[in-house]
Amino acid sequence: MRAAVVSSIGGGFDVEELVIDVPRGREVLVDVRAVGLCHSDLSFAETDFGTPLPMVLGHEFAGVVAATGPEATGVVVGDHVVGSLVRACGACPECEGGAPYRCTRRSDLLRRPDEPPRLTRADGSPVTAALGTAAFAEQCLVHENQLVRVPRELPFPQAALLGCSTVTGVGAVLNTARAAAGPRAGPARSRCPAARCRSRAAARPAAPPPRRTRNRGSAGTASNRPGCTGVPERPVAS
Numbered sequence: 001m002r003a004a005v006v007s008s009i010g011g012g013f014d015v016e017e018l019v020i021d022v023p024r025g026r027e028v029l030v031d032v033r034a035v036g037l038c039h040s041d042l043s044f045a046e047t048d049f050g051t052p053l054p055m056v057l058g059h060e061f062a063g064v065v066a067a068t069g070p071e072a073t074g075v076v077v078g079d080h081v082v083g084s085l086v087r088a089c090g091a092c093p094e095c096e097g098g099a100p101y102r103c104t105r106r107s108d109l110l111r112r113p114d115e116p117p118r119l120t121r122a123d124g125s126p127v128t129a130a131l132g133t134a135a136f137a138e139q140c141l142v143h144e145n146q147l148v149r150v151p152r153e154l155p156f157p158q159a160a161l162l163g164c165s166t167v168t169g170v171g172a173v174l175n176t177a178r179a180a181a182g183p184r185a186g187p188a189r190s191r192c193p194a195a196r197c198r199s200r201a202a203a204r205p206a207a208p209p210p211r212r213t214r215n216r217g218s219a220g221t222a223s224n225r226p227g228c229t230g231v232p233e234r235p236v237a238s
Ligand SMILES: [Zn+2]
Pocket: 038, 039, 040, 041, 059, 060, 164, 165, 227, 228
């Protein structure tokens, strides 16, 4: 199976032949048909966040289920699916309380250190499946909780964008900016309120100002941060 591998920070992507394991437990093997190049992938490839190298990035993808682990119940072979970097166990108090983005057992969706890695080189050395997805590849192996079944009529390139860029944008508008339906989000057409300033470009937006958060970023910069969903996250081994 071919994959785009990052072997050194800042060294770019090299296409290599890798070995991908068979699905265990609730894992699902997906034939990747489309994957987005998110800016977070570039950040992880160019900045050392501590991810063990070599690694495979790629976290917004769409494809077809090729095989399922013995405990997977959410999808079957042939289903069209969208994958996401967001990991939620579905069973911890945060997940059951309606806040899966604060899941306290996200590592449950990855392989344990005493299990074989999902990805290896031909010599058996491990390759990190960053963010639990590693979709810059012909196939990826992910926990079924990171997949959503989608209609077959949905084209793969458009479906892939649902995995990160769409939810990041929607999350920024609804959860960070808390914009309500109706207000304009673009620049107002009034003059700048500053005394003696005749600029129109400096006019404030009509939408409410973004709520201050931990990240202190505007809604528009959310997609530029690692993790994309406003929750900074270190990529971890699979
Ligand atoms: Zn992303």
